[in-house]
Amino acid sequence: xxxxxSEFLLRRREVVGKLLHDRGDRLVIGGLGSTAWDITxxxxxxxxxxxxxxxxxxxAIGIGLATAQPDRRVLVVTGDGDxxxxxxxxxxxxRQNLKNLTVCVFDNEHYGETGxxxxxxASGTNLAAIAAGCGFANSRQVETEDQLTEALPLLRxxxxxxxxxxxxRAEKLAFVLPPKDGVFLKTRFRRALLGADVV
Amino acid sequence: xxxxxGIYQALKDAEVRQVAYVPDAGHAKLIEACHADKEITxxxxxxxxxxxxxLAGAWLGGDRGVLLMQSSGVGNCINMFSLAKTCQxxxxxxxxxxxxxxEFNPWQLPMGSTVDPAMTTAGFSVNTVDDPADVADYAxxxxxxAFVGGEMAGLLLHQKxxxxxxxxx
Numbered sequence: 001x002x003x004x005x006s007e008f009l010l011r012r013r014e015v016v017g018k019l020l021h022d023r024g025d026r027l028v029i030g031g032l033g034s035t036a037w038d039i040t041x042x043x044x045x046x047x048x049x050x051x052x053x054x055x056x057x058x059x060a061i062g063i064g065l066a067t068a069q070p071d072r073r074v075l076v077v078t079g080d081g082d083x084x085x086x087x088x089x090x091x092x093x094x095r096q097n098l099k100n101l102t103v104c105v106f107d108n109e110h111y112g113e114t115g116x117x118x119x120x121x122a123s124g125t126n127l128a129a130i131a132a133g134c135g136f137a138n139s140r141q142v143e144t145e146d147q148l149t150e151a152l153p154l155l156r157x158x159x160x161x162x163x164x165x166x167x168x169r170a171e172k173l174a175f176v177l178p179p180k181d182g183v184f185l186k187t188r189f190r191r192a193l194l195g196a197d198v199v
Numbered sequence: 200x201x202x203x204x205g206i207y208q209a210l211k212d213a214e215v216r217q218v219a220y221v222p223d224a225g226h227a228k229l230i231e232a233c234h235a236d237k238e239i240t241x242x243x244x245x246x247x248x249x250x251x252x253x254l255a256g257a258w259l260g261g262d263r264g265v266l267l268m269q270s271s272g273v274g275n276c277i278n279m280f281s282l283a284k285t286c287q288x289x290x291x292x293x294x295x296x297x298x299x300x301x302e303f304n305p306w307q308l309p310m311g312s313t314v315d316p317a318m319t320t321a322g323f324s325v326n327t328v329d330d331p332a333d334v335a336d337y338a339x340x341x342x343x344x345a346f347v348g349g350e351m352a353g354l355l356l357h358q359k360x361x362x363x364x365x366x367x368x
Contacts, residue, residue, distance in 0.1 A: 029256070049259060054282040060252025061259070061282075067217055067240050068260025088245030089252070096242060182286030186259065194261045 003122035005109040005170035009144060012106050012168040016042045016077065018148070019104065019155055023047075026156065027065060027193070031058040031078025034112040034173075039077055041176040046192035049185055050178040056085030059103055063093050066101040069193070073100050073157060080107040080121045080165075087130060093161065094135030102155050102162040103131070108170040116170065131163035139163040202360055203229045205335025206293060210239070210265060213342040217242060217257045217264030219250035225295030225361035226267045247272030248279040255288045263346055265291040270298060270355075271310045273317055280321040283351050291345035292323070292353045293338070300358035303365050311358075318353045329357035 012034065020028065020042040028048040030039040036050035051058060062076035083090075083105045093101060109122035121127060128141040142151050142164055151164050179185055190198050207229055210218065218233040219242040220226060233241040244250050250266040257264035273294060283290040297304070298311020318325050324344060328337040337354055344352035 027260075051282075053285065054252065054255075054279055057248065057252035057255075057279055057282060060249040061256035063242065063249075064217060064219075064253035064256025064258075064262070064264060065260040066256070067242070067253075068257050068262035086249070086252075089249050091245050092242065092249055092253075096240075182282075186286045186288065189259050190261070193259070198261075 003109045003118050008167045008169040010168050027074045029062050029076045031082040035077050035079045037176045040178040046188045049189050052180050059089035066098045076103045080119045081111045090131050090134040099160045105165045106168045107165050108168050110170045128165040136163040142166045202331035202334040206338040207232050209338035216262040219253045220267035221247050223269035223295045247275045251279040258288050267293050270296045270314045273314045274310050284322045289345040290351040295356045296358045301363045323351040323353040325353045327355040329359045
């Protein structure tokens with residue numbers, strides 16, 4: 001299936017740099033593969049939880065975290081492959097009407113870690129429309145710098161439940177790997193969020 | 200006291216704040232009670248594996264959560280259980296059994312006979328309770344195992360506990 005994703009204007013590492021620049025107290029979940037490397041390229045952080053597995057579960061983790069921390073903005077940054085596998089979780093997030101959750105999909109229309117096969121978004125599946133159809137009152141697709149500039153404040157601070165699908169160029173980039181020890185990632189996140197005496 | 204109230208009281212005593220579920224008739228009253236409880240956020244899922252992610256997120260955020268499902272849902276979760284296993288997230292799962300005892304629907308039989316070994320292989324400690332008088336105690340032990348022991352704990356609620364479904368036949 002052909003795709004024009006190699007011509008998309010926006011570059012994922014530049015986008016993630018803007019998204020996570022001066023990130024404040026936002027809580028970040030990164031989907032497995034490229035988006036985990038992306039959020040790490042923007043600067044590994046104790047309040048980032050990058051996944052190395054659990055494909056399809058990234059938004060679900062964001063739902064539990066946003067429910068537990070209603071006063072903190074939770075940013076889920078994931079790819080189109082992970083989002084396609086976990087589309088039902090968009091319906092769950094909308095049903096819970098989580099006012100502090102942002103779902104940001106970097107959509108390059110390809111499975112980046114497995115040989116750059118096209119995903120369903122390359123042949124017309126529209127994730128922003130799906131999120132809207134699941135009940136996200138705020139859902140948009142971003143393809144240009146101007147659209148990104150307009151969307152960034154919404155991505156970072158809301159208001160309310162936000163879904164933004166950012167079409168990014170299909171490109172193989174250098175790996176920037178986060179720690180892969182899941183117990184370490186979990187514990188550092190909890191200590192940073194809940195305090196050093198958390199058990 | 201009905202047996203499900205023993206689970207509900209155990210959830211309250213353990214300060215569980217999130218209850219993720221895919222509905223099952225056997226869990227219906229418990230789900231209703233959780234929705235009515237202002238201290239609990241009840242989260243209806245589209246598929247059980249979402250619940251494994253939700254509870255991981257809950258724990259990252261400082262909340263205790265549990266997952267309620269029917270036996271057929273366990274099969275949907277197998278890969279997602281690796282999240283709990285790899286990161287050592289506490290995971291408490293309450294499974295109402297089908298395909299185990301006086302089952303009308305043969306389509307329930309495969310998972311009904313596979314839940315215990317599948318969960319055990321995935322890393323859970325698994326208990327089955329079939330006497331209503333024992334449910335509260337087993338529920339407390341399951342939550343203790345998860346939140347004090349920090350492990351994956353499953354409680355299988357035997358089909359004897361739930362009404363026989365006959366679909367009017």
